[in-house]
Amino acid sequence: VKELWRPANYPPGPRWLPIVGNTPLIRRMASQHGGLLANVFDKLSESYQSSVIGLKLGRERVVVGLGYAEVKDILCNEAFQGRPDNFFIRLRTLGTRLGITCTDGSFWNEQRSFVTRHLRQVGYGRQAMHEQIQTELTELLDVLDTRAEQPLWPGSILALSVINVLWTIVTGSRVAREDDRLQRLLELLQERSKVFDMAGGTLNQLPWLRFIAPEWSGYNLVCRFNKQLTKFFYPTIEEHKGDFTEDRAVDDLIYAYIKEIRDREGTSNNGSNFTEVQLTMIILDIFIAGGQTTSATLDLALMMMIVHPEVQDKVHREIDSQLEPNAIPHYDDRLKMPYVEAFLLEVQRYFSIAPVNGPRRAVVDCTLGGYRVPKDTTVLMGLRNVHMDPEHWGDPEVFRPERFLDEQRQIVNTERLLPFGQGKRRCLGETLARSCLFTFFVGVMKRFCLVGTDEASEDGTSMAPSLTLKPGITLSAKPYHVVFQPRRNQKGRLQEEIKERINYVQ
Numbered sequence: 001v002k003e004l005w006r007p008a009n010y011p012p013g014p015r016w017l018p019i020v021g022n023t024p025l026i027r028r029m030a031s032q033h034g035g036l037l038a039n040v041f042d043k044l045s046e047s048y049q050s051s052v053i054g055l056k057l058g059r060e061r062v063v064v065g066l067g068y069a070e071v072k073d074i075l076c077n078e079a080f081q082g083r084p085d086n087f088f089i090r091l092r093t094l095g096t097r098l099g100i101t102c103t104d105g106s107f108w109n110e111q112r113s114f115v116t117r118h119l120r121q122v123g124y125g126r127q128a129m130h131e132q133i134q135t136e137l138t139e140l141l142d143v144l145d146t147r148a149e150q151p152l153w154p155g156s157i158l159a160l161s162v163i164n165v166l167w168t169i170v171t172g173s174r175v176a177r178e179d180d181r182l183q184r185l186l187e188l189l190q191e192r193s194k195v196f197d198m199a200g201g202t203l204n205q206l207p208w209l210r211f212i213a214p215e216w217s218g219y220n221l222v223c224r225f226n227k228q229l230t231k232f233f234y235p236t237i238e239e240h241k242g243d244f245t246e247d248r249a250v251d252d253l254i255y256a257y258i259k260e261i262r263d264r265e266g267t268s269n270n271g272s273n274f275t276e277v278q279l280t281m282i283i284l285d286i287f288i289a290g291g292q293t294t295s296a297t298l299d300l301a302l303m304m305m306i307v308h309p310e311v312q313d314k315v316h317r318e319i320d321s322q323l324e325p326n327a328i329p330h331y332d333d334r335l336k337m338p339y340v341e342a343f344l345l346e347v348q349r350y351f352s353i354a355p356v357n358g359p360r361r362a363v364v365d366c367t368l369g370g371y372r373v374p375k376d377t378t379v380l381m382g383l384r385n386v387h388m389d390p391e392h393w394g395d396p397e398v399f400r401p402e403r404f405l406d407e408q409r410q411i412v413n414t415e416r417l418l419p420f421g422q423g424k425r426r427c428l429g430e431t432l433a434r435s436c437l438f439t440f441f442v443g444v445m446k447r448f449c450l451v452g453t454d455e456a457s458e459d460g461t462s463m464a465p466s467l468t469l470k471p472g473i474t475l476s477a478k479p480y481h482v483v484f485q486p487r488r489n490q491k492g493r494l495q496e497e498i499k500e501r502i503n504y505v506q
């Protein structure tokens with residue numbers, strides 16, 4: 001009977017059943033609403049007329065904040081800075097609770113600070129990082145040149161460029177596109193997001209299923225997958241250990257971490273948190289959090305070029321008027337390209353690829369929007385609700401980059417745009433992601449005109465762009481086809497036009 005009690009002043013929400021809680025209801029609602037948890041929360045918020053919803057999923061209490069005030073509170077209030085410690089989180093990190101994304105308290109604080117400090121030391125957020133992204137862009141353009149004039153889906157091509165940027169930050173050197181390690185890593189990560197989607201909900205809420213149905217519940221798949229990923233990074237870490245010298249500690253994140261492990265071995269500090277397993281988990285966190293998110297956003301930005309040709313035209317005009325014909329775009333160029341900046345912000349608002357952010361854990365008994373949130377409750381926040389609030393945005397369903405520009409063409413109105421979260425747990429890769437988005441997008445648009453095509457794929461599926469995204473841990477565009485037309489071929493007109501504009505600017 002105790003299982004059925006709702007804590008006093010717990011946020012409103014559906015009644016729950018013993019053991020399974022609201023899980024069957026939420027699953028049923030999700031399948032009725034495009035598989036999206038964000039849609040289920042919208043419905044519940046409407047039914048209970050509340051921007052805070054209280055649930056129980058399996059045995060876990062889950063509170064969801066959907067209004068701007070609540071989301072802000074969850075993002076920034078100390079009480080909500082924990083991460084849940086549940087079966088699934090441990091399964092994700094090989095039965096332990098390691099890495100950055102899934103840890104909290106002093107362990108998280110120590111490890112996150114170390115990684116942030118050392119990423120900066122190896123060039124993160126500085127000139128070196130932006131230049132490395134430029135190098136990657138040059139390679140990307142070479143690949144696109146060979147595939148020009150034919151329908152293709154840019155998603156996987158872009159993803160390799162993003163993975164290589166992350167690879168360089170972590171391991172100190174880039175790998176050639178032909179090196180099949182990149183492709184394998186990308187496949188592993190894509191596979192992983194499918195596996196976790198399948199298993200995530202059910203296994204976490206009903207962990208005992210792993211004993212009864214280890215294959216069906218996805219448990220075996222997740223275990224196999226974890227082993228493969230760990231095995232993947234093992235040789236790189238071993239290589240670094242083999243040729244480690246003290247002065248290499250500033251070369252890349254792995255050397256820096258090895259130095260810290262060794263320094264601590266030499267002291268009386270037994271039980272140090274700096275271990276090789278923890279290093280592997282940090283690397284995993286960086287690839288998992290950074291790869292899919294950044295390339296999915298880029299993919300959507302390119303898709304919007306064919307959905308809104310008039311926006312493409314404005315983007316081209318701004319690029320042509322601000323960049324020399326042979327220039328390779330640099331992150332700093334964004335300051336003179338407010339329209340492109342506003343466009344990228346609008347892509348992030350309009351699609352909210354992380355529609356439900358979190359999960360967080362209440363580290364003490366506290367309140368949210370006046371309701372009680374008991375200690376250790378899992379707390380989620382509806383970022384999409386903030387990005388789609390009609391009271392703030394007026395016409396949130398309309399794709400309109402101009403909402404972020406004032407009359408002087410300055411960027412404005414960004415305080416309720418939270419694609420990277422906020423507060424102490426805000427995205428650790430924000431600058432890297434922003435630099436990739438801007439540099440890759442502008443580089444590609446400078447060189448190509450993007451044209452839609454009616455052609456279906458071989459099995460007859462439509463390859464037209466769709467504004468309905470593919471559900472997943474983070475959302476992404478359904479594969480679509482686009483033709484990259486080199487701009488200089490456009491009736492021989494564009495180069496002339498560009499020259500004229502440059503003369504005009506000069």
Ligand code: HEM
Binds near residue numbers: 419
């Ligand atoms: C467009 C791309 C990206 C988006 C939309 C995004 C979004 C987010 C969001 C919303 C969070 C906050 C989670 C919370 O509040 O609990 C987060 C955390 C995180 N992000 Fe990103 N991210 C992106 C790219 C990256 C990249 C490139 C990296 C790696 C360099 C990265 C690494 C991380 C890590 C490690 C965390 C966990 C931080 C913590 O728990 O302390 N992200 N990201």
